[in-house]
Amino acid sequence: MAPRIFLTGASGYVGGQFIPNMRAKHPSYQIISLVRTKETGEKLTSKYPSVQIVIGDLDSSSLLVEQSKLADVVIQAADCDHLNAITCIMRGLSAGARNAPLIQLSGAASVLDICNGVGQRSPRVWDDGVDLDEILSFDATHVHHASDKLVFSEGKKHDVRTAIVAPPMIYGRGHGIKEWSMGLPWLVGMFKNRGKGFVVGEGKTIVSSIHVRDIADVLVYFAEQALGAEDGGRVEWGEKGGRVYFFGHVDVIAREMKGKGMIETAELDSLTSEEADQLHPWATFMYGSNMRICASRLRGLGWTPKQPGVIETVFEMLE
Numbered sequence: 323m324a325p326r327i328f329l330t331g332a333s334g335y336v337g338g339q340f341i342p343n344m345r346a347k348h349p350s351y352q353i354i355s356l357v358r359t360k361e362t363g364e365k366l367t368s369k370y371p372s373v374q375i376v377i378g379d380l381d382s383s384s385l386l387v388e389q390s391k392l393a394d395v396v397i398q399a400a401d402c403d404h405l406n407a408i409t410c411i412m413r414g415l416s417a418g419a420r421n422a423p424l425i426q427l428s429g430a431a432s433v434l435d436i437c438n439g440v441g442q443r444s445p446r447v448w449d450d451g452v453d454l455d456e457i458l459s460f461d462a463t464h465v466h467h468a469s470d471k472l473v474f475s476e477g478k479k480h481d482v483r484t485a486i487v488a489p490p491m492i493y494g495r496g497h498g499i500k501e502w503s504m505g506l507p508w509l510v511g512m513f514k515n516r517g518k519g520f521v522v523g524e525g526k527t528i529v530s531s532i533h534v535r536d537i538a539d540v541l542v543y544f545a546e547q548a549l550g551a552e553d554g555g556r557v558e559w560g561e562k563g564g565r566v567y568f569f570g571h572v573d574v575i576a577r578e579m580k581g582k583g584m585i586e587t588a589e590l591d592s593l594t595s596e597e598a599d600q601l602h603p604w605a606t607f608m609y610g611s612n613m614r615i616c617a618s619r620l621r622g623l624g625w626t627p628k629q630p631g632v633i634e635t636v637f638e639m640l641e
């Protein structure tokens with residue numbers, strides 16, 4: 323029987339991209355998608371008719387247990403910090419007979435860094451090869467700390483295989499119901515609303531990034547590994563498009579927006595953290611902090627990203 327993949331977050335930006343990427347490689351695999359409403363389910367099946375829908379949410383405990391028990395792989399691509407979901411999925415996986423793993427889509431926001439001040443560059447690049455012990459010992463001051471730890475501790479407790487995929491900023495047009503993410507599209511919206519671009523502080527932070535279609539490929543790869551369907555795939559994340567001053571992206575966005583008549587000038591204001599946070603409560607967090615990563619362990623598997631870098635995708639974001 324074709325492998326059965328239980329997917330949460332199927333209507334989201336990354337989960338929605340996982341479906342076409344997986345289908346392109348393994349059209350016979352069953353993808354069982356958790357969605358919150360019947361309407362969302364209908365939107366999803368009109369785009370991907372072969373996808374099966376279960377209606378519920380991350381608090382639908384018995385549903386999560388039951389679906390995870392039946393699955394060959396669970397991909398948690400909804401809210402990664404939802405602890406109940408992790409616990410229930412693990413209960414289901416441990417009760418199942420398929421040695422199925424949990425692949426949890428988390429995030430590299432755990433390494434957000436303003437050690438030299440908001441808007442200033444940090445020299446620290448977090449490498450999941452070299453820095454793994456430190457990353458695994460993060461405390462509650464780090465984003466995603468509780469959920470990442472729970473994935474590993476529940477995995478050990480139930481003897482269930484786990485993988486955490488923790489991407490940095492994700493960019494590019496997705497093929498799911500939700501085509502765009504937060505990061506840069508939110509910035510474009512703010513530039514439009516105030517008629518001018520901005521950076522936080524001096525705008526010298528560096529943020530690694532990965533295209534949505536590349537990160538979806540990483541999830542497909544992990545699923546393949548788990549199922550033993552192929553000898554691998556070639557995985558790397560967080561490298562391409564990284565090592566670029568965040569200002570570099572912002573500058574290109576402002577110039578493209580000016581060129582399209584969306585804003586009056588391509589000049590950028592320098593906002594304080596307080597001013598930026600009045601535009602969006604996460605502005606300092608997202609646009610004034612560093613998030614520099616190096617995915618050594620995936621790179622060690624030999625994979626390289628295939629999709630264009632951030633700057634090459636700015637134009638399509640403004641269409």
Ligand SMILES: NC(=O)c1ccc[n+]([C@@H]2O[C@H](COP(=O)([O-])OP(=O)(O)OC[C@H]3O[C@@H](n4cnc5c(N)ncnc54)[C@H](OP(=O)(O)O)[C@@H]3O)[C@@H](O)[C@H]2O)c1
Nearest residue numbers: 331332333334335336358379380400401402428429492503
């Ligand atoms: N986007 C990025 O740049 C980025 C970077 C690093 C890490 N991540 C992490 O990756 C994960 C997915 O991100 P995304 O960008 O794909 O998010 P998204 O576009 O907002 O999608 C979230 C998905 O999860 C579903 N969902 C959320 N809460 C739920 C709940 N309580 N019960 C059931 N379904 C729920 C949403 O359903 P509805 O459609 O019903 O809302 C949607 O399908 C998140 O944990 C995020 O922190 C994202």
